[in-house]
Amino acid sequence: MAEMLKIDNIRKTFNPGTINEKVALDGVNLSLEEGDFVTVIGGNGAGKSTTLNAVAGVWPVDSGKIYIGGDDVTRLSEYKRAKYLGRVFQDPMTGTATTMSIEENMAIAGRRGDRRGLSWGITKKERDTYRELLATLNLGLEDRLSSKVGLLSGGQRQAITLLMSAIKKPKLLLLDEHTAALDPKTAAKVLEISDRIIAEHHLTAMMVTHNMKDAIAHGNRLIMMHEGKVILNIAGEEKKKLTVEDLLHQFEKVSGEEFASDKALLS
Protein backbone atom coordinates (compact mmCIF):
# COMPACT_ATOMS: atom_id res chain seq x y z
CA MET A 1 0.00 0.00 0.00
CA ALA A 2 1.35 3.34 -1.04
CA GLU A 3 0.89 6.49 0.97
CA MET A 4 -1.63 8.63 -0.93
CA LEU A 5 -1.78 11.71 1.28
CA LYS A 6 0.68 13.02 3.79
CA ILE A 7 -0.06 16.18 5.72
CA ASP A 8 3.04 17.13 7.62
CA ASN A 9 2.58 19.62 10.45
CA ILE A 10 0.69 22.30 8.50
CA ARG A 11 -0.19 25.59 10.09
CA LYS A 12 -2.42 28.43 8.95
CA THR A 13 -3.37 31.67 10.64
CA PHE A 14 -6.00 33.89 9.07
CA ASN A 15 -5.77 37.68 9.35
CA PRO A 16 -2.47 37.60 11.26
CA GLY A 17 -1.71 40.70 13.29
CA THR A 18 -5.31 41.94 13.33
CA ILE A 19 -8.09 41.67 15.90
CA ASN A 20 -9.62 38.99 13.69
CA GLU A 21 -6.53 36.82 13.96
CA LYS A 22 -7.54 33.17 13.97
CA VAL A 23 -5.26 30.18 14.23
CA ALA A 24 -7.16 27.80 11.98
CA LEU A 25 -4.63 24.99 11.63
CA ASP A 26 -2.22 24.44 14.48
CA GLY A 27 0.08 21.68 13.32
CA VAL A 28 -2.14 19.19 11.53
CA ASN A 29 -0.66 15.77 10.75
CA LEU A 30 -2.36 13.02 8.79
CA SER A 31 -1.33 10.16 6.59
CA LEU A 32 -3.66 8.21 4.32
CA GLU A 33 -2.84 4.93 2.58
CA GLU A 34 -4.20 4.19 -0.86
CA GLY A 35 -7.87 3.22 -0.55
CA ASP A 36 -8.33 4.78 2.88
CA PHE A 37 -11.65 6.54 3.42
CA VAL A 38 -11.43 8.82 6.41
CA THR A 39 -14.34 10.73 7.93
CA VAL A 40 -13.50 14.01 9.64
CA ILE A 41 -15.57 15.32 12.53
CA GLY A 42 -15.26 18.14 15.04
CA GLY A 43 -17.08 21.22 16.30
CA ASN A 44 -17.54 24.47 14.43
CA GLY A 45 -14.19 26.13 13.72
CA ALA A 46 -12.24 22.98 14.52
CA GLY A 47 -10.40 23.16 11.20
CA LYS A 48 -12.10 20.36 9.25
CA SER A 49 -12.98 22.29 6.11
CA THR A 50 -9.85 24.38 6.51
CA THR A 51 -7.77 21.20 6.32
CA LEU A 52 -9.53 20.17 3.12
CA ASN A 53 -9.01 23.64 1.66
CA ALA A 54 -5.32 23.48 2.58
CA VAL A 55 -5.00 20.17 0.74
CA ALA A 56 -6.88 21.63 -2.24
CA GLY A 57 -4.62 24.67 -2.28
CA VAL A 58 -7.32 27.33 -1.95
CA TRP A 59 -4.65 29.45 -0.24
CA PRO A 60 -1.02 28.68 0.69
CA VAL A 61 -0.30 27.28 4.18
CA ASP A 62 2.02 29.21 6.51
CA SER A 63 4.26 26.21 7.19
CA GLY A 64 4.34 22.46 6.84
CA LYS A 65 4.21 20.19 3.79
CA ILE A 66 1.50 18.43 1.82
CA TYR A 67 2.23 15.38 -0.36
CA ILE A 68 -0.32 13.75 -2.65
CA GLY A 69 0.68 10.40 -4.16
CA GLY A 70 4.26 11.13 -3.16
CA ASP A 71 4.41 14.53 -4.93
CA ASP A 72 5.10 17.64 -2.90
CA VAL A 73 2.15 19.89 -3.79
CA THR A 74 2.65 22.47 -1.02
CA ARG A 75 3.64 25.20 -3.48
CA LEU A 76 1.22 24.31 -6.29
CA SER A 77 -1.64 26.69 -7.01
CA GLU A 78 -5.22 25.48 -6.68
CA TYR A 79 -5.85 24.86 -10.37
CA LYS A 80 -2.60 22.92 -10.78
CA ARG A 81 -3.41 20.74 -7.79
CA ALA A 82 -6.80 19.93 -9.31
CA LYS A 83 -5.33 17.08 -11.36
CA TYR A 84 -4.75 15.11 -8.15
CA LEU A 85 -8.14 15.84 -6.65
CA GLY A 86 -11.84 15.31 -6.90
CA ARG A 87 -13.83 17.82 -4.86
CA VAL A 88 -17.43 18.11 -3.74
CA PHE A 89 -18.50 21.11 -1.69
CA GLN A 90 -21.09 21.86 0.96
CA ASP A 91 -22.98 24.32 -1.23
CA PRO A 92 -24.48 22.48 -4.23
CA MET A 93 -23.98 25.70 -6.23
CA THR A 94 -20.21 25.50 -5.86
CA GLY A 95 -19.38 22.29 -7.65
CA THR A 96 -20.98 22.97 -11.02
CA ALA A 97 -21.27 25.76 -13.58
CA THR A 98 -25.00 26.55 -13.54
CA THR A 99 -25.21 28.31 -16.90
CA MET A 100 -23.64 25.32 -18.65
CA SER A 101 -25.30 22.06 -19.55
CA ILE A 102 -24.87 18.77 -17.68
CA GLU A 103 -22.72 17.31 -20.45
CA GLU A 104 -20.56 20.46 -20.65
CA ASN A 105 -19.94 20.34 -16.92
CA MET A 106 -18.96 16.69 -17.16
CA ALA A 107 -16.71 17.36 -20.16
CA ILE A 108 -14.92 20.07 -18.20
CA ALA A 109 -14.31 17.58 -15.41
CA GLY A 110 -13.19 15.01 -17.98
CA ARG A 111 -10.34 17.33 -18.92
CA ARG A 112 -9.16 18.03 -15.38
CA GLY A 113 -5.38 18.30 -15.44
CA ASP A 114 -5.20 18.37 -19.25
CA ARG A 115 -4.20 21.28 -21.46
CA ARG A 116 -7.34 22.92 -22.82
CA GLY A 117 -6.91 23.63 -26.50
CA LEU A 118 -9.06 24.24 -29.54
CA SER A 119 -10.51 20.78 -30.04
CA TRP A 120 -14.22 20.40 -29.42
CA GLY A 121 -15.10 20.75 -25.76
CA ILE A 122 -17.15 17.55 -25.90
CA THR A 123 -17.11 14.61 -28.30
CA LYS A 124 -19.81 12.19 -29.39
CA LYS A 125 -18.05 9.35 -27.61
CA GLU A 126 -17.87 11.28 -24.36
CA ARG A 127 -21.56 12.10 -24.61
CA ASP A 128 -22.39 8.38 -24.75
CA THR A 129 -20.12 7.68 -21.78
CA TYR A 130 -21.73 10.46 -19.76
CA ARG A 131 -25.20 9.19 -20.57
CA GLU A 132 -24.26 5.78 -19.20
CA LEU A 133 -22.67 7.31 -16.10
CA LEU A 134 -25.73 9.44 -15.40
CA ALA A 135 -27.98 6.40 -15.79
CA THR A 136 -26.19 4.79 -12.84
CA LEU A 137 -27.56 7.56 -10.61
CA ASN A 138 -31.19 6.56 -11.28
CA LEU A 139 -32.24 10.18 -11.26
CA GLY A 140 -33.44 10.32 -14.85
CA LEU A 141 -30.65 12.70 -15.76
CA GLU A 142 -29.41 10.56 -18.66
CA ASP A 143 -32.14 12.09 -20.86
CA ARG A 144 -31.27 15.62 -19.88
CA LEU A 145 -27.66 15.89 -21.04
CA SER A 146 -28.18 19.32 -22.57
CA SER A 147 -30.21 20.77 -19.69
CA LYS A 148 -28.61 23.64 -17.83
CA VAL A 149 -27.33 22.54 -14.42
CA GLY A 150 -28.98 25.62 -12.94
CA LEU A 151 -32.36 23.92 -13.46
CA LEU A 152 -31.48 20.96 -11.25
CA SER A 153 -32.09 20.42 -7.53
CA GLY A 154 -29.33 20.54 -4.94
CA GLY A 155 -29.24 16.76 -4.61
CA GLN A 156 -29.04 16.25 -8.37
CA ARG A 157 -26.18 18.73 -8.55
CA GLN A 158 -24.26 17.03 -5.76
CA ALA A 159 -24.74 13.70 -7.50
CA ILE A 160 -23.40 15.15 -10.76
CA THR A 161 -20.49 16.78 -8.92
CA LEU A 162 -19.68 13.37 -7.45
CA LEU A 163 -19.68 11.79 -10.90
CA MET A 164 -17.52 14.64 -12.16
CA SER A 165 -15.01 14.16 -9.39
CA ALA A 166 -14.45 10.56 -10.49
CA ILE A 167 -14.58 10.94 -14.31
CA LYS A 168 -10.84 11.30 -14.15
CA LYS A 169 -9.76 9.08 -11.29
CA PRO A 170 -8.36 11.41 -8.64
CA LYS A 171 -5.61 10.42 -6.26
CA LEU A 172 -7.72 11.87 -3.48
CA LEU A 173 -11.42 12.69 -3.16
CA LEU A 174 -12.35 15.59 -0.88
CA LEU A 175 -15.96 15.68 0.34
CA ASP A 176 -16.55 18.85 2.32
CA GLU A 177 -19.86 18.40 4.19
CA HIS A 178 -21.35 17.64 0.83
CA THR A 179 -24.68 16.47 2.26
CA ALA A 180 -25.13 19.21 4.87
CA ALA A 181 -27.30 21.41 2.64
CA LEU A 182 -29.62 18.58 1.58
CA ASP A 183 -32.80 17.20 3.11
CA PRO A 184 -32.26 13.90 5.04
CA LYS A 185 -33.62 11.65 2.29
CA THR A 186 -31.55 13.28 -0.43
CA ALA A 187 -28.52 13.35 1.85
CA ALA A 188 -28.80 9.59 2.37
CA LYS A 189 -29.04 9.04 -1.37
CA VAL A 190 -26.00 11.24 -2.07
CA LEU A 191 -24.03 9.41 0.65
CA GLU A 192 -24.96 6.11 -0.93
CA ILE A 193 -23.71 7.36 -4.31
CA SER A 194 -20.50 8.58 -2.64
CA ASP A 195 -19.89 5.16 -1.10
CA ARG A 196 -20.53 3.44 -4.40
CA ILE A 197 -18.19 5.71 -6.39
CA ILE A 198 -15.45 5.42 -3.78
CA ALA A 199 -15.73 1.63 -3.77
CA GLU A 200 -16.02 1.29 -7.55
CA HIS A 201 -12.93 3.35 -8.30
CA HIS A 202 -11.08 2.28 -5.19
CA LEU A 203 -10.60 5.95 -4.25
CA THR A 204 -8.76 7.43 -1.33
CA ALA A 205 -11.18 9.87 0.29
CA MET A 206 -11.66 12.40 3.06
CA MET A 207 -15.21 13.28 4.11
CA VAL A 208 -15.99 16.10 6.48
CA THR A 209 -19.33 15.71 8.22
CA HIS A 210 -21.30 17.15 11.10
CA ASN A 211 -23.20 13.94 11.48
CA MET A 212 -21.53 11.48 13.90
CA LYS A 213 -23.64 8.55 12.76
CA ASP A 214 -22.52 9.10 9.17
CA ALA A 215 -18.93 9.51 10.32
CA ILE A 216 -19.11 6.13 12.05
CA ALA A 217 -21.06 4.32 9.33
CA HIS A 218 -18.86 5.37 6.43
CA GLY A 219 -15.20 4.82 5.70
CA ASN A 220 -12.51 2.75 7.37
CA ARG A 221 -10.98 5.54 9.40
CA LEU A 222 -12.14 8.48 11.48
CA ILE A 223 -10.41 11.56 12.81
CA MET A 224 -11.70 14.19 15.18
CA MET A 225 -10.38 17.72 15.06
CA HIS A 226 -10.41 20.42 17.71
CA GLU A 227 -8.88 23.90 17.64
CA GLY A 228 -6.83 23.24 14.54
CA LYS A 229 -5.42 19.89 15.62
CA VAL A 230 -6.22 16.23 15.02
CA ILE A 231 -7.16 15.02 18.50
CA LEU A 232 -8.41 11.55 17.68
CA ASN A 233 -7.38 9.07 15.02
CA ILE A 234 -9.32 5.81 14.87
CA ALA A 235 -8.94 2.99 12.37
CA GLY A 236 -9.74 -0.64 11.64
CA GLU A 237 -11.62 -2.79 14.18
CA GLU A 238 -11.73 0.02 16.71
CA LYS A 239 -13.65 2.18 14.20
CA LYS A 240 -16.15 -0.59 13.49
CA LYS A 241 -17.06 -0.85 17.16
CA LEU A 242 -17.37 2.91 17.64
CA THR A 243 -20.64 4.47 18.88
CA VAL A 244 -21.85 8.05 19.02
CA GLU A 245 -21.61 7.92 22.83
CA ASP A 246 -17.96 6.85 22.57
CA LEU A 247 -17.23 9.80 20.34
CA LEU A 248 -18.95 12.31 22.60
CA HIS A 249 -17.13 10.87 25.57
CA GLN A 250 -13.81 10.98 23.77
CA PHE A 251 -14.45 14.52 22.71
CA GLU A 252 -15.20 15.69 26.22
CA LYS A 253 -12.15 13.89 27.55
CA VAL A 254 -9.70 15.35 25.06
CA SER A 255 -11.11 18.83 24.79
CA GLY A 256 -12.39 19.19 28.33
CA GLU A 257 -15.62 20.74 27.08
CA GLU A 258 -19.16 19.69 26.46
CA PHE A 259 -19.71 19.05 22.77
CA ALA A 260 -21.55 22.24 21.99
CA SER A 261 -23.06 21.37 18.65
CA ASP A 262 -26.73 20.49 19.03
CA LYS A 263 -26.68 19.43 15.43
CA ALA A 264 -24.17 16.72 16.22
CA LEU A 265 -26.18 15.44 19.19
CA LEU A 266 -29.51 15.38 17.50
CA SER A 267 -28.47 13.79 14.26
Added chain:
Amino acid sequence: MAYLMSLDPMALFRSMPGAFAQGMVWGLMALGVYITYRLLDFADLTVDGSFATGGAVAVMLIRGGMNPWPALIFAFAAGMASGFITGFLHTALGIPGILASILTQISLYSINLNIMGCSNQAVSVDKYPLVVSLRYLSDSPSTKTKIYITCILFCIAVVAILYWYFGTEQGHAIRATGCNPQMARAQGINTNFHTVIALMISNGLVGLSGGLYAQYQGAADVNMGRGAIVIGLAAVIIGEVLFGKLYAGKKFTFAYTLFAVIGGAIIYYIVMNIVLWLKLPSDDLKLFSAIVVAIFLAIPYLKATHKGKEK
Protein backbone atom coordinates in the same frame (compact mmCIF):
# COMPACT_ATOMS: atom_id res chain seq x y z
CA MET B 1 -49.64 70.48 -35.04
CA ALA B 2 -46.94 72.43 -36.77
CA TYR B 3 -44.50 70.06 -35.14
CA LEU B 4 -46.29 67.00 -36.52
CA MET B 5 -46.46 68.60 -39.95
CA SER B 6 -42.73 69.15 -39.89
CA LEU B 7 -42.06 65.43 -39.45
CA ASP B 8 -41.31 63.85 -42.79
CA PRO B 9 -42.06 60.10 -42.87
CA MET B 10 -39.82 59.73 -45.90
CA ALA B 11 -36.89 61.14 -43.94
CA LEU B 12 -37.37 58.41 -41.36
CA PHE B 13 -37.56 55.86 -44.14
CA ARG B 14 -34.37 57.21 -45.68
CA SER B 15 -32.53 56.97 -42.37
CA MET B 16 -33.26 53.26 -41.98
CA PRO B 17 -30.50 51.87 -44.25
CA GLY B 18 -28.00 53.84 -42.18
CA ALA B 19 -29.47 52.44 -38.98
CA PHE B 20 -29.14 48.90 -40.28
CA ALA B 21 -25.54 49.30 -41.43
CA GLN B 22 -24.53 51.15 -38.29
CA GLY B 23 -26.31 48.60 -36.14
CA MET B 24 -24.41 45.72 -37.72
CA VAL B 25 -21.04 47.47 -37.37
CA TRP B 26 -21.75 48.27 -33.71
CA GLY B 27 -23.22 44.81 -33.32
CA LEU B 28 -19.71 43.38 -33.62
CA MET B 29 -18.71 45.58 -30.71
CA ALA B 30 -21.78 44.45 -28.81
CA LEU B 31 -20.64 40.84 -29.28
CA GLY B 32 -17.40 41.84 -27.56
CA VAL B 33 -19.42 43.31 -24.69
CA TYR B 34 -21.54 40.13 -24.58
CA ILE B 35 -18.39 38.03 -24.07
CA THR B 36 -17.21 40.00 -21.06
CA TYR B 37 -20.54 41.02 -19.58
CA ARG B 38 -22.43 37.76 -19.98
CA LEU B 39 -19.91 34.96 -20.44
CA LEU B 40 -17.09 36.24 -18.25
CA ASP B 41 -19.27 38.23 -15.80
CA PHE B 42 -16.79 41.09 -15.99
CA ALA B 43 -17.92 44.72 -16.35
CA ASP B 44 -15.27 45.74 -18.87
CA LEU B 45 -15.18 49.48 -19.54
CA THR B 46 -12.04 49.12 -21.67
CA VAL B 47 -14.30 49.17 -24.72
CA ASP B 48 -14.79 52.94 -24.66
CA GLY B 49 -11.05 53.22 -25.28
CA SER B 50 -10.38 50.17 -27.41
CA PHE B 51 -13.16 51.06 -29.86
CA ALA B 52 -11.38 54.33 -30.66
CA THR B 53 -8.03 52.54 -30.68
CA GLY B 54 -9.30 50.19 -33.37
CA GLY B 55 -10.57 53.17 -35.36
CA ALA B 56 -7.32 55.12 -34.93
CA VAL B 57 -5.12 52.19 -35.92
CA ALA B 58 -7.20 51.37 -39.00
CA VAL B 59 -7.39 54.96 -40.19
CA MET B 60 -3.69 55.68 -39.70
CA LEU B 61 -2.69 52.49 -41.50
CA ILE B 62 -5.05 53.20 -44.41
CA ARG B 63 -3.71 56.74 -44.65
CA GLY B 64 -0.23 55.25 -44.62
CA GLY B 65 -1.13 53.23 -47.71
CA MET B 66 -2.33 49.94 -46.31
CA ASN B 67 -5.32 48.19 -47.84
CA PRO B 68 -8.39 48.70 -45.60
CA TRP B 69 -8.90 44.94 -45.14
CA PRO B 70 -5.56 44.09 -43.49
CA ALA B 71 -5.88 47.39 -41.58
CA LEU B 72 -8.86 45.78 -39.86
CA ILE B 73 -6.67 42.89 -38.73
CA PHE B 74 -4.40 45.40 -37.05
CA ALA B 75 -7.41 47.12 -35.49
CA PHE B 76 -8.39 43.72 -34.08
CA ALA B 77 -4.86 43.18 -32.76
CA ALA B 78 -4.77 46.64 -31.17
CA GLY B 79 -8.04 45.86 -29.42
CA MET B 80 -6.62 42.58 -28.17
CA ALA B 81 -3.60 44.39 -26.76
CA SER B 82 -5.92 46.74 -24.83
CA GLY B 83 -7.82 43.77 -23.46
CA PHE B 84 -4.55 42.20 -22.42
CA ILE B 85 -3.61 45.28 -20.39
CA THR B 86 -6.91 45.23 -18.51
CA GLY B 87 -6.52 41.49 -17.92
CA PHE B 88 -2.97 41.95 -16.69
CA LEU B 89 -3.94 44.74 -14.28
CA HIS B 90 -6.75 42.58 -12.95
CA THR B 91 -5.20 39.12 -12.70
CA ALA B 92 -1.50 39.78 -12.16
CA LEU B 93 -1.76 42.98 -10.12
CA GLY B 94 -5.02 42.25 -8.31
CA ILE B 95 -6.83 45.45 -9.30
CA PRO B 96 -10.62 45.03 -9.23
CA GLY B 97 -11.94 44.36 -12.73
CA ILE B 98 -14.03 47.45 -13.28
CA LEU B 99 -11.25 49.71 -11.98
CA ALA B 100 -8.60 47.95 -14.07
CA SER B 101 -10.71 48.54 -17.17
CA ILE B 102 -11.21 52.22 -16.33
CA LEU B 103 -7.45 52.64 -15.95
CA THR B 104 -6.89 51.08 -19.37
CA GLN B 105 -9.66 53.17 -20.89
CA ILE B 106 -8.17 56.43 -19.57
CA SER B 107 -4.67 55.53 -20.70
CA LEU B 108 -5.99 54.59 -24.13
CA TYR B 109 -7.24 58.15 -24.56
CA SER B 110 -3.65 59.38 -24.54
CA ILE B 111 -2.48 56.44 -26.60
CA ASN B 112 -5.14 57.10 -29.23
CA LEU B 113 -4.08 60.75 -29.44
CA ASN B 114 -0.52 59.56 -29.95
CA ILE B 115 -1.54 57.11 -32.66
CA MET B 116 -3.40 59.80 -34.57
CA GLY B 117 -1.19 62.76 -33.72
CA CYS B 118 -4.31 64.83 -33.14
CA SER B 119 -7.87 64.30 -32.01
CA ASN B 120 -9.36 63.52 -35.41
CA GLN B 121 -8.09 61.96 -38.64
CA ALA B 122 -10.17 61.67 -41.79
CA VAL B 123 -10.02 58.83 -44.26
CA SER B 124 -11.80 59.78 -47.46
CA VAL B 125 -13.81 57.26 -49.40
CA ASP B 126 -12.73 59.07 -52.59
CA LYS B 127 -9.08 58.30 -51.98
CA TYR B 128 -9.17 54.84 -50.39
CA PRO B 129 -11.04 51.62 -51.20
CA LEU B 130 -12.84 51.50 -47.85
CA VAL B 131 -14.54 48.30 -46.71
CA VAL B 132 -17.68 50.13 -45.60
CA SER B 133 -18.71 53.75 -45.92
CA LEU B 134 -21.72 55.92 -45.26
CA ARG B 135 -21.40 57.09 -48.86
CA TYR B 136 -21.99 53.59 -50.25
CA LEU B 137 -25.54 53.86 -48.93
CA SER B 138 -26.36 56.86 -51.12
CA ASP B 139 -24.08 56.34 -54.13
CA SER B 140 -25.85 53.68 -56.16
CA PRO B 141 -27.93 50.54 -55.62
CA SER B 142 -24.87 48.39 -56.32
CA THR B 143 -22.71 50.01 -53.61
CA LYS B 144 -25.71 49.86 -51.31
CA THR B 145 -26.00 46.11 -51.86
CA LYS B 146 -22.27 45.80 -51.42
CA ILE B 147 -22.20 47.45 -47.99
CA TYR B 148 -25.12 45.33 -46.80
CA ILE B 149 -23.52 42.12 -48.01
CA THR B 150 -20.21 43.14 -46.43
CA CYS B 151 -21.84 43.88 -43.08
CA ILE B 152 -23.97 40.73 -43.11
CA LEU B 153 -21.03 38.52 -44.06
CA PHE B 154 -18.94 40.10 -41.32
CA CYS B 155 -21.64 39.38 -38.76
CA ILE B 156 -22.17 35.80 -39.94
CA ALA B 157 -18.44 35.11 -39.99
CA VAL B 158 -17.89 36.52 -36.50
CA VAL B 159 -20.88 34.65 -35.07
CA ALA B 160 -19.69 31.42 -36.70
CA ILE B 161 -16.19 31.81 -35.29
CA LEU B 162 -17.48 32.64 -31.81
CA TYR B 163 -19.92 29.73 -31.95
CA TRP B 164 -17.07 27.39 -32.77
CA TYR B 165 -14.66 28.91 -30.26
CA PHE B 166 -16.99 28.78 -27.28
CA GLY B 167 -17.67 25.15 -28.07
CA THR B 168 -13.99 24.24 -27.79
CA GLU B 169 -12.21 23.15 -24.63
CA GLN B 170 -10.81 26.65 -24.21
CA GLY B 171 -14.22 28.22 -24.79
CA HIS B 172 -15.76 25.91 -22.18
CA ALA B 173 -13.00 26.91 -19.78
CA ILE B 174 -13.79 30.60 -20.30
CA ARG B 175 -17.49 30.02 -19.71
CA ALA B 176 -16.79 28.03 -16.54
CA THR B 177 -14.43 30.77 -15.35
CA GLY B 178 -17.16 33.36 -15.82
CA CYS B 179 -19.93 31.27 -14.31
CA ASN B 180 -18.17 29.75 -11.31
CA PRO B 181 -14.46 30.47 -10.82
CA GLN B 182 -14.31 28.22 -7.77
CA MET B 183 -15.62 25.25 -9.75
CA ALA B 184 -13.32 26.15 -12.65
CA ARG B 185 -10.20 26.05 -10.45
CA ALA B 186 -11.34 22.83 -8.80
CA GLN B 187 -11.50 21.33 -12.32
CA GLY B 188 -7.98 22.47 -13.11
CA ILE B 189 -8.85 25.59 -15.11
CA ASN B 190 -6.40 28.46 -14.89
CA THR B 191 -9.00 31.17 -14.27
CA ASN B 192 -6.52 34.05 -14.59
CA PHE B 193 -5.31 32.89 -17.99
CA HIS B 194 -8.82 32.41 -19.33
CA THR B 195 -9.97 35.77 -18.00
CA VAL B 196 -7.17 37.46 -19.93
CA ILE B 197 -7.91 35.47 -23.11
CA ALA B 198 -11.60 36.39 -22.95
CA LEU B 199 -10.81 40.07 -22.42
CA MET B 200 -8.45 39.96 -25.41
CA ILE B 201 -11.01 38.35 -27.72
CA SER B 202 -13.71 40.73 -26.55
CA ASN B 203 -11.63 43.86 -27.07
CA GLY B 204 -10.29 42.47 -30.35
CA LEU B 205 -13.86 42.46 -31.62
CA VAL B 206 -14.40 45.94 -30.23
CA GLY B 207 -11.25 47.16 -32.01
CA LEU B 208 -12.40 45.51 -35.25
CA SER B 209 -15.77 47.20 -34.90
CA GLY B 210 -14.00 50.53 -34.26
CA GLY B 211 -11.90 50.04 -37.40
CA LEU B 212 -15.03 49.40 -39.43
CA TYR B 213 -16.94 52.29 -37.92
CA ALA B 214 -14.11 54.75 -38.56
CA GLN B 215 -14.23 53.73 -42.23
CA TYR B 216 -18.01 53.97 -42.23
CA GLN B 217 -18.06 57.54 -40.94
CA GLY B 218 -14.90 58.50 -42.85
CA ALA B 219 -12.82 59.47 -39.83
CA ALA B 220 -11.39 58.27 -36.57
CA ASP B 221 -12.01 60.47 -33.59
CA VAL B 222 -10.53 60.25 -30.13
CA ASN B 223 -14.03 60.49 -28.69
CA MET B 224 -15.71 58.00 -31.01
CA GLY B 225 -15.80 55.31 -28.31
CA ARG B 226 -17.34 57.45 -25.61
CA GLY B 227 -20.36 55.62 -24.28
CA ALA B 228 -19.65 52.53 -26.38
CA ILE B 229 -20.13 50.31 -23.34
CA VAL B 230 -23.66 51.67 -22.91
CA ILE B 231 -24.50 50.95 -26.55
CA GLY B 232 -23.00 47.48 -26.19
CA LEU B 233 -25.00 46.75 -23.05
CA ALA B 234 -28.14 48.14 -24.69
CA ALA B 235 -27.65 45.81 -27.65
CA VAL B 236 -27.04 42.77 -25.41
CA ILE B 237 -30.06 43.44 -23.24
CA ILE B 238 -32.46 44.53 -25.99
CA GLY B 239 -31.43 41.45 -27.99
CA GLU B 240 -32.03 39.12 -25.05
CA VAL B 241 -35.31 40.67 -23.97
CA LEU B 242 -36.83 40.93 -27.45
CA PHE B 243 -35.54 37.75 -29.06
CA GLY B 244 -34.78 35.55 -26.07
CA LYS B 245 -38.11 33.74 -26.09
CA LEU B 246 -37.84 32.88 -29.79
CA TYR B 247 -34.89 30.55 -29.42
CA ALA B 248 -35.15 29.37 -25.81
CA GLY B 249 -34.62 25.64 -25.58
CA LYS B 250 -33.83 25.25 -29.27
CA LYS B 251 -30.70 23.82 -30.78
CA PHE B 252 -27.85 26.26 -31.51
CA THR B 253 -29.20 28.58 -28.81
CA PHE B 254 -25.79 30.17 -28.46
CA ALA B 255 -25.63 31.14 -32.15
CA TYR B 256 -29.12 32.63 -31.93
CA THR B 257 -28.11 34.56 -28.85
CA LEU B 258 -25.17 36.08 -30.72
CA PHE B 259 -27.40 37.06 -33.64
CA ALA B 260 -29.90 38.48 -31.15
CA VAL B 261 -27.16 40.75 -29.78
CA ILE B 262 -26.48 42.09 -33.29
CA GLY B 263 -30.23 42.46 -33.75
CA GLY B 264 -30.28 44.40 -30.48
CA ALA B 265 -27.67 46.80 -31.85
CA ILE B 266 -29.70 47.34 -35.03
CA ILE B 267 -32.84 48.04 -33.01
CA TYR B 268 -30.89 50.44 -30.85
CA TYR B 269 -29.91 52.44 -33.92
CA ILE B 270 -33.41 52.36 -35.34
CA VAL B 271 -34.71 53.76 -32.07
CA MET B 272 -31.98 56.41 -32.05
CA ASN B 273 -32.91 57.42 -35.58
CA ILE B 274 -36.54 57.70 -34.60
CA VAL B 275 -35.56 59.87 -31.67
CA LEU B 276 -33.58 62.14 -33.99
CA TRP B 277 -36.41 62.13 -36.49
CA LEU B 278 -38.78 63.33 -33.78
CA LYS B 279 -36.39 66.28 -33.57
CA LEU B 280 -35.49 65.65 -29.97
CA PRO B 281 -32.29 67.52 -29.22
CA SER B 282 -29.28 65.39 -30.20
CA ASP B 283 -27.46 66.65 -27.10
CA ASP B 284 -29.78 64.46 -25.06
CA LEU B 285 -29.05 61.26 -27.01
CA LYS B 286 -26.63 59.87 -24.46
CA LEU B 287 -29.02 60.61 -21.63
CA PHE B 288 -31.71 58.85 -23.59
CA SER B 289 -29.46 55.80 -24.24
CA ALA B 290 -28.56 55.59 -20.58
CA ILE B 291 -32.24 55.66 -19.59
CA VAL B 292 -33.10 52.95 -22.12
CA VAL B 293 -30.29 50.72 -20.79
CA ALA B 294 -31.28 51.40 -17.19
CA ILE B 295 -34.88 50.39 -17.94
CA PHE B 296 -33.88 47.19 -19.72
CA LEU B 297 -31.40 46.31 -16.95
CA ALA B 298 -34.10 46.86 -14.35
CA ILE B 299 -36.80 44.76 -16.05
CA PRO B 300 -35.41 41.30 -15.19
CA TYR B 301 -34.72 42.43 -11.62
CA LEU B 302 -38.15 43.92 -11.08
CA LYS B 303 -39.79 40.89 -12.66
CA ALA B 304 -37.91 38.61 -10.26
CA THR B 305 -38.75 40.63 -7.15
CA HIS B 306 -42.37 40.91 -8.23
CA LYS B 307 -42.60 37.15 -8.61
CA GLY B 308 -40.98 36.75 -5.21
CA LYS B 309 -43.73 38.82 -3.62
CA GLU B 310 -46.49 36.75 -5.14
CA LYS B 311 -45.22 33.59 -3.50
